[in-house]
Amino acid sequence: MAEFVEKRCEDMIPELEQMERIKLFNKDEIQTVIKKYKEFEYKIQRYAKCRRDFEEYIHFKKDLLALIKQRRLKYGIMKKKSDIDFAVANKINNLYKTAINKFNDITLWLDYITFCKELHFYSNISHTLNRMLQMHGDKPRCWHIAACWELKENNDKEKARNLLLNGLHLHSKSQLLYIEAFRLELNDYKTALNNAENAENKEDDSALTARQDNRILLPLRKAYLIYQQAVQHVNDVRFTIKLLTIAEKHDNTEELQEKMISDMVRDYSHEALTWDKMARRELRRKPARPDNVDRAASPEKKVLLRDRIVSCSNIYQTALKDINTEEMWYLYVECLLDISRDSRSLANFKRKLLKIALSQAHQARKLTEKHYLYWFDMLSAKAGDVNAQKKLRQILREATDAVPNSVVIWYARMKHLLVSGRGKEVAAIYPKATQMLGKKALPLWKMRISHVRRMKSSVKTEKTFRAALQAHAFIAKDIKPVYLDWLASTKGIEAAREAYNSMSLDPPLNLELHKKMASLEVALQPNDVSVKHARRPHELATHLFGAKDKSVWLDQMKFEWKYGEPWNAGRVHDRALKTLDGSLTASFIEDCVHMKLECAQKLEADDETVTSLDSGSDAHVDID
Secondary structure (H helix, E strand, O other): OHHHHHHHHHHHHHHHHHHHHOOOOOHHHHHHHHHHHHHHHHHHOOOOOOHHHHHHHHHHHHHHHHHHHHHHHHHOOOOOHHHHHHHHHHHHHHHHHHHHHHHOOHHHHHHHHHHHHHOOOHHHHHHHHHHHHHHHOOOHHHHHHHHHHHHHHOOOHHHHHHHHHHHHHHOOOOHHHHHHHHHHHHHHHHHHHHHHHHOHHHOOHHHHHHHHHHHHHHHHHHHHHHHHHHHHHOOOHHHHHHHHHHHHOOOOOHHHHHHHHHHHHHHOOOOHHHHHHHHHHHHOOOOOOOOOOOOOOOOOOOOOHHHHHHHHHHHHHHHHHHOOOHHHHHHHHHHHHHHHOOOOOOHHHHHHHHHHHHHHHHHOOOOOHHHHHHHHHHHHOOOOOHHHHHHHHHHHHHHHHHOOOOHHHHHHHHHHHHHOOOHHHHHHHHHHHHHHHHHHHHHHHHHHHHHHHHOOOHHHHHHHHHHHHHHOHHHHHHHHHHHHHHHHHHOOHHHHHHHHHHHOOOOOOOHHHHHHHHHHHHHHOOOOOOHHHHHHHHHHHHHHHOOOOOHHHHHHHHHHHHOOOHHHHHHHHHHHHHHOOHHHHHHHHHHHHHHHHHHHHHHHHHHHHHHHHHHHHHHHHHHO
């Protein structure tokens, strides 16, 4: 294998020498490139080959090629491109081919096609696509990629059409292929229409009619046939809507669209998306014009926006009589929200229609969390309107009954009550909210505690804290450290110690509680730390969490070095090695070494400071 690697590296020497000769790279950089080449060559020549080795080698060569181009632009060196750039690109090309033959992975095929496109190796792409289809013809995506290449890059519609039809022959349920084939025929129809308009002045009416029959309408008929095949094999209203959306983007396809709408209503009248699509089409509706009426003699009349909005709303209301689901109401309200965002015209009418829909959905108990929050914002905006605020309180109360498991709706209700000064009402409904939400009610309790603390009432604050601690075990878990902090700042360290002793072993266990107590012991008595009391949270933390968390051992060792007995840190270290999970032992030892080095450096710095102060003091005495 070594001889083969050396031979491969020798084959790369000519372009490397050229790089150095024209001063794209210096000698050291060339040696680095040769070293990397050898490393990668040995990897890809191993008996057990790995796809990742090939990918890393290709990536390295791509980076090298990009660097060559960058330095050519920077230094203005354009010589020897065929000897250097093409040689590197060709080796990348050969690496891709070797990797593809070895692993036959679809991602490698796609990466190779992208690479060929970037370097304009267009002759390779068609051949590669044909080989890819032979190897991965069972994947619709490959047929789609090949067809898109022929259509967009080679501008060969017929070949793209054949690829899509062949792909559909194998994958009769592929939405991706149906959509692309449908779009291709409609684009062909658009091109035929444009060509007909250009030739309109050169042909008589009979010739034009024949042209329309034979050439213009043929792609439209093909598109309809593809659509029929698609809906026969794919029974999905979303897919049908995608096809209809594509047709809507093309002019003179009204007849095709009407057929698609008719089929959709026949097959999917029970689907909310069907009626949503029909309603939204009403917003873009244009007046129909008889075919026998001259265009210049009968100018279009603009359909009034108000009429279109009313027609759209009526379709939703009609659908809701049979499909009274949350999805149907959601689509209705979403549509009205989209309409109301444009406030340049009929703003009051749009807002009124939206309020009616929100109220109806609420009464049907089908309004979603998202729309409730939007409704709250609408009512909150009218802060000076007494009726609006009364309505807001009513809706907030009813919303928590309609969507009892929504944290954000409960939060909005609690916040409104607290801001409005209705503290008694808040205290009355918190048990119900906690019962409904369980541990998810934590944000509500945090908000209430924060609000009470701002009132500067020690009695009310402690009462609220105790209520939170009794509300739910998992809520208490996160509230305990906050409660300790408040006790220490208002009632002193003794009250915090007493509370800590009573809470420290209550499940569910919380490491933050012990860390908070340890930090309070030091922070509140920095000059007179009670080692006995300060050591207790460290001991409990290592006892309860020492098997899975190395930080508790490091924290205790730091404490012993700084405030306790330095020799005791060694005992803590030995206990940690016996207690910690085996996967954490090595990293713990490494952290201990770093920590000791930091402490030693700090001590040296402190000694230097003391020495300089002493020498400065002596000098001052001598001067005196």
